[in-house]
Amino acid sequence: MRIAVLGPRGSYSEKAAMQWLAETGSEENYVIEYCDDIQDVFTSLAYGSIDIGITPVENSIEGSVGITLDMLLGSDISIIGETVVTIEHCLLSRGRKEDIRIILSHPQGLAQCRQFLKEHFRNIELRTTGSTSHAARLATEFEEMAAIASRESAQMYGLNILIPNIQDREQNHTRFLIMTSSGSSADYGQAAKTGRKHPFKTSLIIYLDRDRPGALYEILGEFAHKKINLTKIESRPSKRALGDYVFYIDFEGNISDDIIKDALYNIESKVGMLKILGSYPMFKADITRD
Amino acid sequence: MRIAVLGPRGSYSEKAAMQWLAETGSEENYVIEYCDDIQDVFTSLAYGSIDIGITPVENSIEGSVGITLDMLLGSDISIIGETVVTIEHCLLSRGRKEDIRIILSHPQGLAQCRQFLKEHFRNIELRTTGSTSHAARLATEFEEMAAIASRESAQMYGLNILIPNIQDREQNHTRFLIMTSSGSSADYGQAAKTGRKHPFKTSLIIYLDRDRPGALYEILGEFAHKKINLTKIESRPSKRALGDYVFYIDFEGNISDDIIKDALYNIESKVGMLKILGSYPMFKADITRD
Numbered sequence: 114m115r116i117a118v119l120g121p122r123g124s125y126s127e128k129a130a131m132q133w134l135a136e137t138g139s140e141e142n143y144v145i146e147y148c149d150d151i152q153d154v155f156t157s158l159a160y161g162s163i164d165i166g167i168t169p170v171e172n173s174i175e176g177s178v179g180i181t182l183d184m185l186l187g188s189d190i191s192i193i194g195e196t197v198v199t200i201e202h203c204l205l206s207r208g209r210k211e212d213i214r215i216i217l218s219h220p221q222g223l224a225q226c227r228q229f230l231k232e233h234f235r236n237i238e239l240r241t242t243g244s245t246s247h248a249a250r251l252a253t254e255f256e257e258m259a260a261i262a263s264r265e266s267a268q269m270y271g272l273n274i275l276i277p278n279i280q281d282r283e284q285n286h287t288r289f290l291i292m293t294s295s296g297s298s299a300d301y302g303q304a305a306k307t308g309r310k311h312p313f314k315t316s317l318i319i320y321l322d323r324d325r326p327g328a329l330y331e332i333l334g335e336f337a338h339k340k341i342n343l344t345k346i347e348s349r350p351s352k353r354a355l356g357d358y359v360f361y362i363d364f365e366g367n368i369s370d371d372i373i374k375d376a377l378y379n380i381e382s383k384v385g386m387l388k389i390l391g392s393y394p395m396f397k398a399d400i401t402r403d
Numbered sequence: 404m405r406i407a408v409l410g411p412r413g414s415y416s417e418k419a420a421m422q423w424l425a426e427t428g429s430e431e432n433y434v435i436e437y438c439d440d441i442q443d444v445f446t447s448l449a450y451g452s453i454d455i456g457i458t459p460v461e462n463s464i465e466g467s468v469g470i471t472l473d474m475l476l477g478s479d480i481s482i483i484g485e486t487v488v489t490i491e492h493c494l495l496s497r498g499r500k501e502d503i504r505i506i507l508s509h510p511q512g513l514a515q516c517r518q519f520l521k522e523h524f525r526n527i528e529l530r531t532t533g534s535t536s537h538a539a540r541l542a543t544e545f546e547e548m549a550a551i552a553s554r555e556s557a558q559m560y561g562l563n564i565l566i567p568n569i570q571d572r573e574q575n576h577t578r579f580l581i582m583t584s585s586g587s588s589a590d591y592g593q594a595a596k597t598g599r600k601h602p603f604k605t606s607l608i609i610y611l612d613r614d615r616p617g618a619l620y621e622i623l624g625e626f627a628h629k630k631i632n633l634t635k636i637e638s639r640p641s642k643r644a645l646g647d648y649v650f651y652i653d654f655e656g657n658i659s660d661d662i663i664k665d666a667l668y669n670i671e672s673k674v675g676m677l678k679i680l681g682s683y684p685m686f687k688a689d690i691t692r693d
Contacts, residue, residue, distance in 0.1 A: 152521065173645040176638075179466055179514065197645060220510050223531065224469065231442065239531045241513065286645040327627035329636065330620065337617035344646060346619065347638050348466075355463040355487060355576040356634060 114139070117154045117163040120147020123246035123266040125198055129289035130167050133196040150243040155184040158294045165293055166190070171345075172200070172287045174280060175224040181290070182349050182361060185318065185390055192316055192391035194291035202226055202280045203264055205249055205272035208256030213275075215240060217248035218261035221287075226261055228281040246270075288396070313367035314344060314395040317377075320351065320359045320386035329360065331383055335376045341366055344395075359386075368392040404429070407444045407453040410437020413536035413556040415488050419579035420457050423486040440533040445474040448584045455583055456480070461635075462490070462577045464570060465514040471580070472639050472651060475608065475680060482606055482681035484581035492516055492570045493554055495539055495562035498546030503565075505530060507538035508551035511577075516551055518571040536560075578686070603657035604634060604685040607667075610641065610649045610676035619650065621673055625666045631656055634685075649676075658682040 118126035127145060134140045146163055148154045154166040170181045185192075202222055206213060216223075216230065217240045223230065230239070242248040249266035252258045259275065260266070267274050321328040336343055345363040366373040368389060381387050408416035417435060424430045436453055438444045444456040460471045475482075492512055496503060506513075506520065507530045513520065520529070532538040539556035542548045549565065550556070557564050611618040626633055635653040656663040658679065671677050 150521075152517075171640075171645070173640050173647075174642055176469055176640050180517065220514075220531070224510075227442075227470065231440075241510070241529045241531055282642050284642075284644065288645060326630055326632045327623075329633065330623040330627035333617075333620040333623060337620035340616055342616045343619065345638070345648075346636075348636060350461075350463050350466050352464055352572050352574075354574065355461070355578060357463075358635075 114143040114165060115146055115163040116143055116165045116167060117146045117148050117157045118167045119151065119154065119169075119244040119246075120149065121244070121246050121250055122147065123249060123263065123269040124244045125200060125263060125287060126167050126169065126244070126289065127246075128263070128265070129169075129196050129198050129287075132198060133167070133194060133289075133291050136196065137194070149247075151178070151180045152184060155188045155190065158190055158292060159188060161294060161296075164297065165193075165291060167289050167291055169221070169287050170195075170290045172221055172225060172285070174282050174285055175221050177347055177349070178221065179349070182347070185361075186349075186359060186388065189295045190292045190390070191295050191297070192290050192292050192393050194393045195288055195314070195396050196291065197286050197288050197396045200225070200280065200285040200287050201264060201278050202245070202261050202285070203267060203274045204259050204276040204279055205262055205267045205270075206252055206256065206259035206275055207272060208259075210275050212256050213259045214238060214257040215255075216259050216261060217242050217251055219243065219245050219248065222248070222261040225280045225285060229279045291393070292391075312365055312395055313392050314363055315366055315368050315373060315392040316361070316363045316390040318359055318361055318386075318388040318390065319380070319384045322385045328383070332380055335379050336364055339372050339376055341372065341376060365395070366392075404433040404455060405436055405453040406433055406455045406457060407436045407438050407447045408457045409441065409444065409459075409534040409536075410439070411534070411536050411540055412437065413539060413553065413559040414534045415490060415553060415577060416457055416459065416534070416579065417536075418553070418555070419459075419486050419488050419577075422488060423457070423484060423579075423581055426486060427484070441468070441470045442474060445478045445480065448480055448582060449478060451584060451586075454587065455483075455581060457579050457581055459511070459577050460485075460580045462511055462515060462575070464572050464575055465511050467637055467639075468511065469639070472637070475651075476639075476649060476678065479585045480582045480680070481585050481587070482580050482582050482683050484683045485578055485604070485686050486581065487576050487578050487686045490515070490570065490575040490577050491554060491568050492535070492551050492575070493557060493564045494549050494566040494569055495552055495557045495560075496542055496546070496549035496565055497562060498549075500565050502546050503549045504528060504547040505545075506549050506551060507532050507541055509533065509535050509538065512538070512551040515570045515575060519569045581683070602655055602685055603682050604653055605656055605658050605663060605682040606651070606653045606680040608649055608651055608676075608678040608680065609670065609674045612675045618673070622670055625669050626654055629662050629666055631662065631666060655685070656682075
């Protein structure tokens, strides 16, 4: 099983992969491939050079990862699982705090630590990298550089943890999607299913016919009338015009359930586009609120 | 009238300010103040050091501006208007294309040109700045630096336009909000209203009681049954826990209309929190799709 994650070594995506493998009891035969960015994970899936791709989709502080949502719309993939990783960003460097002139991280890492950066490093240079671990690797080059990355990255790249736990909220979690190519014949999804006893979740994308008032309400009615619980609804620009959106909807249930089949049958006749991304075991929700 | 925008001079926010002043016929008495970042615009409003604050809220390629949404929730402001600016990002530098080692821009600018950067500058260093015009100003320092910023910034800072129109979609628009402090006694909103003949729009934020299935459906029903047209619905993390959201809803109508008052009265009893951000004239929608 070849698994693509954001690289280099020590990324939160790699942590997500390890966690998912442990949760599903499929830790034996795998190779991790490290991609430069999220698009490359999807491209590798499309080319068939990997079996499974893992990318972040949403963070509890900064929200959705736009590029993942866009790639889900544009790619031929199936979601077969999800996992939630606890994020503890640290400020890492070879040098001392007072030497730091440049801070590097993934844009989500910078955004999750916005207050911290504003308070402690107001006029510092901020550089974006493809991942937090990439930032850590680059920070090994000069003492004046620091990375916002995980505790594990510090160890992996021989950096000092100057300040731990620097994100703007104590609670910080990122949800990752586990995906295969839709054309994939191997059933990793099945492996995932048998390893878990959690309820299922289904993800889809819809595009409504424009300017029809109440259209979204009708769609949500299909779920509400059947007591299907929505776990997420998110709008994203269709990129056709400002104010024109596609909707990403996650709900409890499996596409093989009759009630879900019925709902989707009804929805299909009411939307301009319906794309089903997959049904997969929900991550166990033991994450508490502040 | 003291107006705060993202600075320095030449920012798209400044363009939004000029456009809004022209649209509302209030071009005579104003001073522009330039802020370092979006949070500072809100802070200046809170401190009363300015009368009007203008920040970007959503882009047609990259979607919502997270920090603006977060600040709307946390601040005591009223939205009194909106305007939509056509964005044409250019690659600007003192040097030649082949000299470029570093590209600077606002995170939204980098994201709107993601494909361009991947194709033409795959392994280049990317730095984030508080605004695109700030990137342009910094790019004057070294020939190896380029900024993603507006055509106007090139002129303002004496940079060459190496490549024009580099965003990933030809059509690129950003919507800006015009805001006052809620406590403001001066009625700039009224000035805005009399200058326009457009229909009104109202913006609000709601927080649903958690784990009540169909709750969002019920809220949308209040709008649908009254044929009130939603123009936007967007979820944003509540930051309490992953999977816990606040919803930003924009709809046609004015809070002084009886039908809107009724709807909001009903909604208030069904939600955990309702925050009304304001009613204001809609930007004239002459923006066409691709």
